[in-house]
Amino acid sequence: MNFDEMMDISQDEMEKSLESFGNVIEGDVVDGKVVSVTASNVFLDVKCKSEGILSISEFGDNIPSVGDTVQVFLERKEDREGRPVISKSKADEQRIKRSLKTATAAHEPVTGKFVKEVTGGLSVDLGADILAFCPTSQIDINRVENPSEWIGKTGEFLIQRQTDRKSITVSRRRYLEEKINKARDEFFNTVKEGDVVEGVAKNFTSYGAFVDLGGFDGLLHLSDMSWGHASSPRTYMNKGDKVKLVVKKIDPETKKVNLSLKDLTPDPWSNVTELFHPEDVVTGKITKMTEFGVFVELKEGVEGLAHISELSWTKRIKHPKELFNIGDEIQVKIFNIDTENRKISLGVKQLLPNIWDTIEEAYPIGSRCRGIVKKIIPNGVFIELEEGVEGFLHPDNVSWTRKKINLHDEFKVNDEIDVFIIDIDKENRRIALGIKQLTDDPWQILDAKYGNRAIADCVITGVTDFGIFVKIGDSELEGLIPVSQIPDFSKENPKETLDKYKEGDSIKAVVMEINPKTKRISLSITQLVYSEQRAEYSKYMTDGSEETDEKASLGDFFNLGNKE
Numbered sequence: 104m105n106f107d108e109m110m111d112i113s114q115d116e117m118e119k120s121l122e123s124f125g126n127v128i129e130g131d132v133v134d135g136k137v138v139s140v141t142a143s144n145v146f147l148d149v150k151c152k153s154e155g156i157l158s159i160s161e162f163g164d165n166i167p168s169v170g171d172t173v174q175v176f177l178e179r180k181e182d183r184e185g186r187p188v189i190s191k192s193k194a195d196e197q198r199i200k201r202s203l204k205t206a207t208a209a210h211e212p213v214t215g216k217f218v219k220e221v222t223g224g225l226s227v228d229l230g231a232d233i234l235a236f237c238p239t240s241q242i243d244i245n246r247v248e249n250p251s252e253w254i255g256k257t258g259e260f261l262i263q264r265q266t267d268r269k270s271i272t273v274s275r276r277r278y279l280e281e282k283i284n285k286a287r288d289e290f291f292n293t294v295k296e297g298d299v300v301e302g303v304a305k306n307f308t309s310y311g312a313f314v315d316l317g318g319f320d321g322l323l324h325l326s327d328m329s330w331g332h333a334s335s336p337r338t339y340m341n342k343g344d345k346v347k348l349v350v351k352k353i354d355p356e357t358k359k360v361n362l363s364l365k366d367l368t369p370d371p372w373s374n375v376t377e378l379f380h381p382e383d384v385v386t387g388k389i390t391k392m393t394e395f396g397v398f399v400e401l402k403e404g405v406e407g408l409a410h411i412s413e414l415s416w417t418k419r420i421k422h423p424k425e426l427f428n429i430g431d432e433i434q435v436k437i438f439n440i441d442t443e444n445r446k447i448s449l450g451v452k453q454l455l456p457n458i459w460d461t462i463e464e465a466y467p468i469g470s471r472c473r474g475i476v477k478k479i480i481p482n483g484v485f486i487e488l489e490e491g492v493e494g495f496l497h498p499d500n501v502s503w504t505r506k507k508i509n510l511h512d513e514f515k516v517n518d519e520i521d522v523f524i525i526d527i528d529k530e531n532r533r534i535a536l537g538i539k540q541l542t543d544d545p546w547q548i549l550d551a552k553y554g555n556r557a558i559a560d561c562v563i564t565g566v567t568d569f570g571i572f573v574k575i576g577d578s579e580l581e582g583l584i585p586v587s588q589i590p591d592f593s594k595e596n597p598k599e600t601l602d603k604y605k606e607g608d609s610i611k612a613v614v615m616e617i618n619p620k621t622k623r624i625s626l627s628i629t630q631l632v633y634s635e636q637r638a639e640y641s642k643y644m645t646d647g648s649e650e651t652d653e654k655a656s657l658g659d660f661f662n663l664g665n666k667e
Contacts, residue, residue, distance in 0.1 A: 133175060145159055152187075175191050176190045196232070235271035300349075323363070327361070327363040327364060416452045462529060522541075561611065583624070
């Protein structure tokens, strides 16, 4: 190639360069090609006579490489030194302004960063030193107590209002709400019951866990975490864990979702009747205790209940914790299996000796034994004969003589007393006890002594309008002499007759009736007088039989005093 040809080529290139230079317009955003990068500057070809220079600080952490294209704002094609004046920040500002207008019109989110706290909210840097205002109420879906904690966090925002660079209002809350609503609508339109979904464990409660399914929550109930007994959600997951779950129930109208973890595995109840049968004795682990019994796990996911009444033959148990601890392995007997309701009835005491089978040998009826007062109620006293074996003492069996007995005055809890075994009901596990039976029945003694209208020595214990109360002989029993059985009793002047009798006086009377059942004794002074009169008459008739030719009648005897 000769010199003329070379000159022609250089001239062509120069013309093309000049044409290119003429195409760029001051005030436009143009593409610049990086031709060199130094420690402090980046040199760009912006199709001007000279290369444009940008401070490397304008790029922040995103330093370009040679050959990269960078958009810049062309302020002037030449300065005094003949170099183009360019600005990356102004280009970014214009680009962001355009994108903000587009996002506003299209209702699309923009990215921003919370940078500082201002009155009523936070400033958000949208890039290129463009700041927007986000009210405190629009920072998050949940209530924000301390806005300053959000400074430095990046997020997506929807533009609520835009007038100029200095007046842009954004909302992160509105963006999140629309995102959640969109995700929820998509979920309810595409997911059906039985589907497996993925979520993030969010919050735990006493009854289960809430799982984030994409901005909205589904409930994983405690009972749906395991086929067996689940005591705490934290046993199966931690906050923030990603978990796969089965959609158990979905309600598009209320937008509620119930989830299940246990349905990811086969139902352990499907073959229960093959593994367990009534009357089987098996070993299980106690998983839960309540006031009404213990739950025993027979296999993973299969539990049975041993009612508190089936734990001991003899002990009065208020709570199973008196006998067991959670985690204990125990042997149980299977009573019944109800697969429909997923219930298995168990017993524990059936594997232990039952003292009630031989109770009559241990406590023969009619025997005497000692017990401890455990409980006093208005109609009786519970007395423990040994641990788990109690008898009942009725007030009627406390005393032969006293009718009204205050049990709280008579007994104290933990008193040790002697008792008499009156009766045993093995079927209902009841033992009737007595105290008065430890001594002879004074009614029988009295009846044997005075049962045939005998004359008794008495002591007056009280005088009333209707009769005289007396204590009979050396017993503690009291009887009544009615006014009708008091000689010379005058209805017109009863006081005159009764005043003759004083409390403490000793008198004699005939015992007319003894009724142990009603605890009543009737006596008569009148009958005593008749008896004495008969005795006198008999004596009279006997003494005068040899001297008298005519026999006197009993009526004559009673009328002796009336003859002249």
